[in-house]
Amino acid sequence: MTTISVKVEFSGGLELLFSNQRSHAVTIPSTDPTDSAPTNLQYLITYLRDNLLKERVELFVENETVRPGILVLVNDTDWELEGEGDYVLKDGDEIVFISTLHGG
Amino acid sequence: MAPRTCALCETAKAMLKRPKTGQQICRDCFFYVFETEVHNTITESKLFQRGDRVAIGASGGKDSTVLARVMKTLNERYDYGLELFLLSIDEGITGYRDDSLETVKRNQEQYDMPLKILSYDELYGWTMDAIVSQVGRKNNCTFCGVFRRQALDRGAAMLNVDHIVTGHNADDIAETVLMNIMRGDIARLGRCTAICTQGEDTIKRSKPFKYAYEKEIVMYAYFKKLDYFSTECIYSPDAYRGHARVFLKELEAARPSAIIDIIHSGEAFEVREEVKATQRVQQTCKRCGYMSSNDLCKACTLLEGLERGMAIAGITDRGRKQLEAQGPAPDNLRTIPLFKLPSANPTIAIETAS
Ligand SMILES: [Zn+2]
Ligand SMILES: [Zn+2]
Numbered sequence: 001m002t003t004i005s006v007k008v009e010f011s012g013g014l015e016l017l018f019s020n021q022r023s024h025a026v027t028i029p030s031t032d033p034t035d036s037a038p039t040n041l042q043y044l045i046t047y048l049r050d051n052l053l054k055e056r057v058e059l060f061v062e063n064e065t066v067r068p069g070i071l072v073l074v075n076d077t078d079w080e081l082e083g084e085g086d087y088v089l090k091d092g093d094e095i096v097f098i099s100t101l102h103g104g
Numbered sequence: 105m106a107p108r109t110c111a112l113c114e115t116a117k118a119m120l121k122r123p124k125t126g127q128q129i130c131r132d133c134f135f136y137v138f139e140t141e142v143h144n145t146i147t148e149s150k151l152f153q154r155g156d157r158v159a160i161g162a163s164g165g166k167d168s169t170v171l172a173r174v175m176k177t178l179n180e181r182y183d184y185g186l187e188l189f190l191l192s193i194d195e196g197i198t199g200y201r202d203d204s205l206e207t208v209k210r211n212q213e214q215y216d217m218p219l220k221i222l223s224y225d226e227l228y229g230w231t232m233d234a235i236v237s238q239v240g241r242k243n244n245c246t247f248c249g250v251f252r253r254q255a256l257d258r259g260a261a262m263l264n265v266d267h268i269v270t271g272h273n274a275d276d277i278a279e280t281v282l283m284n285i286m287r288g289d290i291a292r293l294g295r296c297t298a299i300c301t302q303g304e305d306t307i308k309r310s311k312p313f314k315y316a317y318e319k320e321i322v323m324y325a326y327f328k329k330l331d332y333f334s335t336e337c338i339y340s341p342d343a344y345r346g347h348a349r350v351f352l353k354e355l356e357a358a359r360p361s362a363i364i365d366i367i368h369s370g371e372a373f374e375v376r377e378e379v380k381a382t383q384r385v386q387q388t389c390k391r392c393g394y395m396s397s398n399d400l401c402k403a404c405t406l407l408e409g410l411e412r413g414m415a416i417a418g419i420t421d422r423g424r425k426q427l428e429a430q431g432p433a434p435d436n437l438r439t440i441p442l443f444k445l446p447s448a449n450p451t452i453a454i455e456t457a458s
Contacts, residue, residue: 012166012322013334068353071322078323080121081108081128099334100166100275100322101349 002030004039004091008048012099014070017060018052026052028089041074042085044095069101112137119327123317123360131327138320142312143178149299151310154185157265161256162190162211162219164204164333167271169211170321171313173330175269176215189263190215193255194223195248196231197338204333211331222259224251228407229438236339239415244339246419247410250402254394257443260307264446272311275318275352278363281370282348290373297370306395307446317363393443403440411438 008024015022032043042065049061059067065085066072072079073096074087089095108118108128116130122137129137145151152158160175162168172190179186192208195201205221212219225231228251236244260268277297284293295301300310313321325332355362388394389401396402406418409427412434416423 011326011334013336016335068357069350071319071326073326076119076327077117078120081118096326098322098326100318101353 003027004030004089004093006044006089006092007094008044008052009094009096010098011096012071013101014060014097014099017055018048019054024052030091038088040085040089041072041079041082041087041095044089045085066097069099071098071100072096073098120320120323123319123356124364126360134320134323134327138316138324139174139177139181142174142316143182145299145315146178146184146312149310151269151300151312152184152186152267155187156185156267157187157189157263158267158269159189159191159220159260159263159265160217161268161270162192162208163271164192164207164211165271166325166330166332166334167273167276167313167318167321169207169271169330169332170325171269171271172211172215172217173328174324175312176217188217189265190217190219191256191259191263191265191268192219192221193252193259194221194225195252196224196233198233200335200338201232203335207331207333214331220259220263222255222262224255227251227255227258228403228440230407230410232339235410235415238410238413241339243415243419247406247415248339250406254401254403254440257307257394261444261446265307266446267308267310269310269312271313271321273313273316273318273321274363274367275349275356277311277314277370278366279345279348279352281366282352283345284370286348293370293373297367314367315364389443392440394440407440408433408437 005025005027008026010018010022010024018024026044026047028039028044028047030039031037032039045061045066046064049057053060060070061067072084074082075094076096079087110116110118110130110133111127112129112133116132118128119131120134121128158175160168160172162172175188178184179188190208190212192205194205208219208221211217223231232244232248235247239247256268280296281293284290284296299314300308302308324330352363352366386395386397389396389404390399391404392401394401394403400408402418405424406415409415409417409419409423412427412430414423414427417427418424
């Protein structure tokens, strides 16, 4: 099985759900084992929920995607410009999740 | 997907989709339009006059950190001629406020603005930690809200400023509109969308980010690598507001204009004169001189309850009656220092950036 490595960063308070650690190196299969399609951001979100999330899943994922109010950046670009969950991950990508729900 | 180019400069790679307009723009154009829109809000509402002394209510969180940066930028770019200060309130919450104040202290150096920190402990003789240990976690937010509001005004008076600006953004205001509707608080509904509030003898308060979306504030902080603090208060977050916030985010996901639409509906409610008339006339507190609609201001009532070991006295009418039944306040009761509105001369020395 071939794999790809991506750098994942949590901020804006989300890091508290992930062992209070902001930066994580994540290695995932390059194709989705269930349908052999290239691994996308949607797969990564599910993977993070199932493997890295330590508590209160409802604060990260809702209806199989990130909860409203969480911003996602793909190599510093708003994921809304990159196809959101359909974005196909490449080795070395940097994915940032920022919560906007925490106090101002 | 091929990278898209910026809709404004048509050269650089688009990095952000604006929630207000759906426009796809690059990083530099984003900084420019974001700052320009805040400038337009400020000039259209005539918020400041040349020579004004303005305090930025700084919590170390994202909104006030971005506000400090943008106010500094605009003051220089458009030569507003303002004197800017940072004003922080230290509620005395170990592991929360002490950490966020470290962020504010770094901001003071980065932005080269004088900083004043006023603590509940020095003003009221009680930290939030001490209040929570007496009242528990049920009513502690009432204490904190009343004490913070008065502390900000007092800090502003000490700095001798004309004006306090806060980081409230469009999402916060839409949320407040929803909450006031859900609580049936029509009088507040009429006021909560105002960009600037000023009672007869209160210090002016305004919200330059009234039309700025939270997403853009967070992206601005991220792209500029601003240093902010983002931990929720450890003492029971406002659950009601939390639900309103989640509901609003879901509406926004379905239709991004929802936030501005809700602010506009709030503005469109006209409060009838009879409703306005039920709002009490302002006077000054007989004990501390702060603005009040009763003989005693809310903070003095709450403080007396704490000092006499009957914290509930400041919360419910029944508690108040029980306290009154115990006789008048003792002469040696701890009180809040006398409040004076800003005078011509600053009354205290402020800490300056080292
Ligand atoms: Zn551009
Ligand atoms: Zn008083």
